[in-house]
Amino acid sequence: VQLQASGGGLVQAGGSLRLSCAASRSGGARAWFRQAPGKEREFVAAIRTRDRLTVYADSVKGRFTISADAAKTTVILQMDQLKPEDTAVYYCAADGGRTIMSAMSSVNSYYYWGQGTQVTVSS
Numbered sequence: 805v806q807l808q809a810s811g812g813g814l815v816q817a818g819g820s821l822r823l824s825c826a827a828s829r830s831g832g833a834r835a836w837f838r839q840a841p842g843k844e845r846e847f848v849a850a851i852r853t854r855d856r857l858t859v860y861a862d863s864v865k866g867r868f869t870i871s872a873d874a875a876k877t878t879v880i881l882q883m884d885q886l887k888p889e890d891t892a893v894y895y896c897a898a899d900g901g902r903t904i905m906s907a908m909s910s911v912n913s914y915y916y917w918g919q920g921t922q923v924t925v926s927s
Contacts, residue, residue, distance in 0.1 A: 805829050807918030809896045814924045815886055823881040825896030825918055830876035832901040833908055838892035839920070848894070850908040851879060859908045864890075886925045893920035 811823040825834065835850035849870040850859045858870055869882040879896065897914035907913045 805898050805916040807896050807898060807916055809894070809918040809921045812894060812921030812923045814926065817886060817888055817925055817927050819886050819925070820882070820884045821886065821923060823883065823894055823896070823921060823923075825879045825881075827877050827879075827898055827916075829898075833899040833903040833913065834870075834872065834879040835897045835899075835908065835914055836870065836879075836881045836894055837897060837911060837914075838890075838894045838923070840892040843892075845895070845911055847909040847911070849881060852903070852905070852908065853879075857905060857908075859905065861909070883923070886923075888925045888927045890923060891925050892923060894923050895920045 806828040808826045833852045836848040837845050839845040851870045853872045853876040867885040871880050896918040898916040899913050903913045
C-alpha cells in the first residue's frame with residue numbers, strides 16, 4: 805500500500821490547515837500520527853473506513869476532524885484552532901485491514917506509512 809500525504813504548511817495560532825492522505829487501496833483503518841523534534845511519534849486521529857468510526861487523541865478532540873472520501877481511499881485531517889504545540893511532522897498510516905477499535909490509536913497497528921508533511925504553527 806502506498807500513501808501520499810500533502811497539505812502541511814505554516815499557519816498562525818488559531819488558524820486552520822487541511823491534510824490529505826491518498827492511498828493505493830481502499831478500506832481498513834487509516835490514521836494520522838505526528839512527531840515533534842526530540843519527541844516520540846504520537847497518535848492524532850484514526851478512522852475505520854468501513855463504518856467511519858473515529859478515534860481522537862485528547863489533545864486534538866474538538867479541534868481536529870478526520871474523514872474519508874466515498875471511495876475510502878483518501879483520508880482528510882481538518883485541523884482547526886491550531887496551537888503552537890501542534891507543530892510537528894505529520895504522518896499518515898494504514899493498517900492491514902483488521903484493526904479493532906481499541907487498537908486504532910496504537911502505532912503498532914499500522915503497517916504502511918506515508919512520507920511526513922511538516923505543520924508549523926506560529927504563536
